[in-house]
Amino acid sequence: MTMTRSKAKMSSRIAKLGVLSCVVLTLIGAASGSATAPGVSEPLSGGGPATLRRLNEEQYKRSIAQIFGADIKVPGRFEPPVREDGLLAVGDSKVIVTPAGFEQYAIRSREIATNVLDDTHRSKLLDCGQSAGATFDNACANSFLGKYGRLLFRRPLTQGELASVTDVARRATQSTASFTKGLQSGLAALLVSPSFVFRIETAEQDPGRPGTLRLNSYSLASRISFLLWNSPPDEELLSAAADGSLQTQAGLERQVDRLLASPQLESGVRAFFSDMFAFDQFAGLSKDNALFPIFNPRLRDDAQEQTLRTVVDHLLVQKADYRDLLTTKKTFLSRSLGALYGVKVDYRGFGGWMPYTFPADSPHAGILTLPAFLMLDPSHEGRSSPTIRGKSVRENFLCETVPSPPANVNFSLVQDVNDPVRKTARERLTAHQDNPVCAGCHKITDPIGLSLENYTPVGAFRAQENGVSIDASGKFAGKPYKNAIELMSLLRESPSAPTCVVQRTYEYGVGRKIAAAEEPWLEYADARFATDGYRYPALLRMIAVSPAFHAVAPANVAVNFK
């Protein structure tokens, strides 16, 4: 297990900061909950390598919708994402496009291009060449492909790129005797280009810090836009990149504040927390219907939405303390979730969401007691797994790493829910831990997981398992607790909870695991988060406007494709 930036570890990190001549000693207190002293300066970040990230499915679809309109269909299957270091966003920097995947991109590109230039959309999206017929209109093709190429590539096309894609359109016009079809071919070529499918980050010399690198304006615009909106830069952001204002602190803050004030911020926050909470595992999630007949796709989808809606409401609408997500009684209910809880929903729960506050004596408090977390175990359809739940808390919410079990583990003892002697998960896991090979990891995961045994694999409360009362007590960080609700309070107070979301948000934004040279800045960010009352929008702003966010490490500069 790797501990996150604990107070102890921070002390060792401060030693490194000394090398960087940063004044950070006060951060020790800040990271543990106290406010950053006024006037503490932001440490310089060494940055990490620039990345080349494949657009994920949602980003691809949002790009097409933003550029061409929401009614343009995006067909076909996308290659599966890969989770690395706790985030799909990091995995996106390590994936490739397979031949089969490329075929899908090619087919998708042609179909989108055809859709964009069909009779319904052409007049809206193409402001020239309407009467070209079979004749190639060079000026029009240059204008059209240049305009949409800039939006798709998230930067202006180079002369060579524009000439190349215009030539595709010219030759297609000649062979098909249709200018529209020619433009379709040109647009399809843009859509299938790596410059669209991948977010290719480009570094440049940082004039403010001679000898160091930073992202160029367009790459920075993309980082900010995908972090805050989960979509490509809009026209105004691209313009700020083009005129250089994005590289000024004032210009940067103006754009970040604009994006933070937009309703699209919710999309960005949803995308991040879906990634952090590993909600991609909801795809195809199923439960044994004989044991949990209430589970169905609607409940599954509603559970996911409930948590995201709770997060968005808590962080963006209420602008509340991030840590309170672990203990809040406030959530939202749909009709299916009402059935899960045995709660009547009012008319707002039908096709919508009813704000709901769990009663004070309810066994539900915080997002870890909501069904999305509790049911998100793709490997156990018929029972809950304290180990998986504990591992998820440790890894996804505290940024710790739990090693995978050895290949030869015999799970039969744990999995036998009909064991006439060991009737509860705690009894079965205790027996399992008699194997010293297993005991080490289980001591890390199981106490938390066993405290969540009062919740069925679909998230409903249960007092007993096989007729035996469930013992949900345990110890966390050396402190005893009686049940999951008390555990949630201890988790809320854990320094790891906020530092984890700081780390994950930053990693999500840069598309890679933090580099060693960035750790001092991250310690600073932890402290600022605390100073800001653990308000998530403030954290996003701090990251997005920070020089650290566009610093690039020289040793791993991405290839400049331009």
Next chain:
Amino acid sequence: MSVPARSVAHLRDRLLSRMGQAALTGLVGLTWSATASAYIGDSFLSIPGQAGAYRGTDHKRWIRAESNEWSGRLRKINSGATDPLAGDKLFFGGPNAPRPGNSGKLILTLAKTNPDLRFLMDACSKKLPIAELSYAESSDRARPVLELGPRPAEFPAFWEYRLKGVQVADCPVLDGAEQQAIVLTFQDIEWLNYDANKSLANKVVVDPDDLPKVAPIEPSGGKTTKSFLITWIAPATGTTSEQCPVLNTKPSDADVYRYLSVEEATQLRARTGEKGLTAGLQTELRGPHRLNVNLLPGVIPDPGMHEAQSPTALGIDLDGNDERGAPPKGVRKHRNYVSPDGRTGIDNQLFAVMGCIPGFRGTQGYRNQTSNARRADGNVVTLVEVSGIDNEQNDDHVEVAIIYAMDKPIRDNSGHKFIPGYTFRPATDPNFALYNIRVRGRIVNGVVETDRLPKFQANLGQDPLLELFNARMRFEPQPDGSMKGVIAGYRDWRSLADSHASGYSEGLFGYQQPALYYALKRNADGLYNPVTGEFDGISTVYEVDTVPAFLTAPAPHDARVAQGEPSARKNP
């Protein structure tokens, strides 16, 4: 147990079969749009100079008929143009008789004990021409079978006609039959109280103010409310093999040919060939002179019904009598049952009648299964609400409501298990909201019982409207938090027989319509009619299963709609 109604599928089949019937018999002067329909129940004939024996207030001194058939006319499912399964059924169909200016045939059956029969038989033997006569048929009974809503005030209780150029054309005599068929032909007909140029499909417009004021009741003042989704409702006629050692069957070939002449039988055999008889029109026309015994079941002798034999049955003591001593006034002495929990005096005569008909036997009965499958699909969603509860064990005053909902029930992936705990909104569609009911009740040792409802009406979805008279409900709590119970009352047995008048149904569910008719009449135990001296009702019990659920107040929009906004009158 049975659902006293035809499925739409077989109603459609019946329509098609009737079309075939007309095409085959080639009735002179009759076309599809101008022929007639039928029902089992009273209609009245008045012949100038011939006072009838009927002594009721309406149609006093008219001649009472037991069933009728405007020969050759299809009976409609409903008169509106919408989907009969899920669409708007709030229509009131106009007269079924041929339109004025057409000739036609009217077949009536009279009890052989009817004093007026002698005159008609005499007229039949003499082929006596009758210049004109008056005929009145119940507009409610003649109504297309799936229509809902009350009879609009502008329409009379009886459609009245004047038939001209009438002749008693046929009167086949069959010993052993309780009724005698009288076949009247006529040259022309007048409609006396309906504009024949008007559409026959009359929309029943329900004023929101006329909808029952039955809305979910929120818990308050220490009183709680519990709601339950009905997951199964069907006649409590489930039986074991011991209770039904021999099951009833569809009519055999011998049954079909029994009353046909040699010539008629030869023609039918030639028509059906090697394939043999097909349940439907071919089997319906098995009466003397090929009269339709599904529509006119009393014209042949009782084929006999295997009735369920059991000391126990589900239900309620409706008449306050447990068979000891003389029955109360208005009640025919009948077999009483003991409930599974030991209550005596249980009235459930329908159990005996239908318990041994394969398609109607409780949960085994295909008819009940299909009806409840439609319910499971959300075709009709009904909840029971018990409100005003101070004490769940004993409370002398609670309110029990039947409330229709607009939201579909949720089942598990297999489709067999209803998921408890879901919330439902009341239906705003008057096709359903019209039948919301609230009645006072009480809880005795955990069991919810209601007061008597003079008339209980229920929309059962694909089935005709269920009407139970002098009805009561009783629900018992179950360990899983649900309730099981019964809704019991007296059903108009003629209407019930009418709803089973289908040769296709006989084949599908395994019964003979004349046997059913005689059994219903024989077992009728309530709703005594002092005019006829007959019992018009048969004690009927509907078995109800539920799962716990919630009812919630309608959305503000729905509430506005319920107050008169027409666009709300459909389920989302």
